[in-house]
Amino acid sequence: MTSKSADRIATGVFIAIAVIIVSILVGLFSYILVKGLTHISLDFLTSPSSNVRAGGGIRDQLFNSFYILVLTMLISVPLGLGGGIYMAEYAKPGKVTNIIRSCIEVLSSLPSIVIGMFGLLMFVNLTGWGYTILGGALALTVFNLPVLVRVSEDAIRSVPRELKEGSLALGITHWHTIKTVLLPSAFPSILTGAILASGRVFGEAAALLFTAGLSTPRLNYLDWNPFSERSPLNIFRPAETLAVHIWSVNTQGLIPDIEEVSNGSAAVLVISVLLFNLLARWIGTRIHKRITATK
Template sequence: MSAKTANRVATIVIISVAVFIVALLAGLLGFILVRGIGHISFDFLTSAPQTIKAGGGIGPQLFNSLFLLVLTLIITVPLGVGAGIYMSEYAKPGRFTDFIRLIVEVLSSFPSIVVGLFGLLVIVNLFGLGFSLFSGALALTVFNLPLMVRITEQAIRGVPREQKEASLALGLSRWKTITSVMMPIALPTIITGTILASGRVFGEAAALLFTAGMTSPRLDFSNWNPLSPTSPLNPFRPAETLAVHIWKINSEGLAPDAAQIAAGASAVLVIVVLLFNFTARWFGRYMYKKLTASK
């Protein structure tokens, strides 16, 4: 086979694989949206679910998922970005640094059910936090922290060495060089890592069964006292997320329209993830242009 023919064959194979992946994703999204979007309404998005009769919605579960996302990012992003900066700029090569990287790789491959059991034994029982949003956020941090550390480290290392050396040559400190020169360049990659971590927060169910719980108290959305057990802003209350609700309503099947509720909830979950991804990418480009003064 000549080089020209081999190049043509390789190009066709690569394009075919890419088209197959796009078609598979489009088919999956289309199936979920077409099956569930007809069940979405304002009442469905705002009302509480019914377990013994038809009707109800996913209002508390949708709010719990968004609240859990915020709590998890508040914990994960500072720790992950800080650890990534340390590993790329401050940690000296050696056995200790290699051991830290090994631990990060091991944590990133842990099964979610194992992390859930760890959260149940340590976070829920040993620390006495109980089934709560905060316990779920800590368990999800175990998932997302290795990803954030690894992506931040690679993003910082990907900054051209000439820019770093030029900043240091001008008399800027190492920290000022990191925050003013390297971080703006690495920001789009870090935001991509945050998006990947956030997608896992939305879709995770196994770990949250053992940490956040499978029930939610009746929330009073007029009560904004974060210490009240019925307040939606209380991070120490049990909370059923949207992904857990989909699993629960399918497994129990108590509601007559359980299949329709699960289909609508799945469509809402996909739409929320897509909206979050697009918004986060727009914000990343906006911050990159602002921090680097590029047009």
């Protein structure tokens, strides 16, 4: 077999793999959207859920999903970025660094149900908080932290070494070089890792079952006092997310329109993830252009 024939075969195989992957994704999304879009309405998006009658909405679950996402990313992104900077720029090669890296890899492979049980022990029982939004956000932080650390480390290491050496040669300090040279160059890859982590937050159910709970109190969206029991901003209240709601309505079977609610919720979840990713990409592109002075 000639090299040109082998190249054509390899090219065809890779194209076929790409077509299969795209077809699976398109088929999955099409099935979810076709089944669920017909059940989405303004009333469905703005009404609270009901466990005893048909016609319940997903207002509270949708808000809870975004609220837990924001809290989780506010906690996990600084920690993950700091850990990545340390591993890439400050950690010296040796046994201690290898042990830390091994622990990160093991933690990233843990099932979400194990993280949920850990969150139940640490953030529900030991703290005495009960089922809370904060407990769910902390459990998801443990869940996403290894991914963010590894992505940040790899992104910083992938920056051309000449940029760092040129900055240091000009007499700029190490930290200032990291802040003004390495991080702006690594920002697109770090943003990709953060978007992937946020997608896991949207779709996570097992860890939140044991930390954020299966219920949501009656909320008053005009009450923005974070210490009020009925305030949606209260981080010490239980909160059922959209992914947990889909699992709940399909397993409990208490409402007569289970299929309509679950299909509509699944479609809203997919659309929310898509819109969030597009918005994050757009904001990230604007920030990258601003910090790198590119057009």
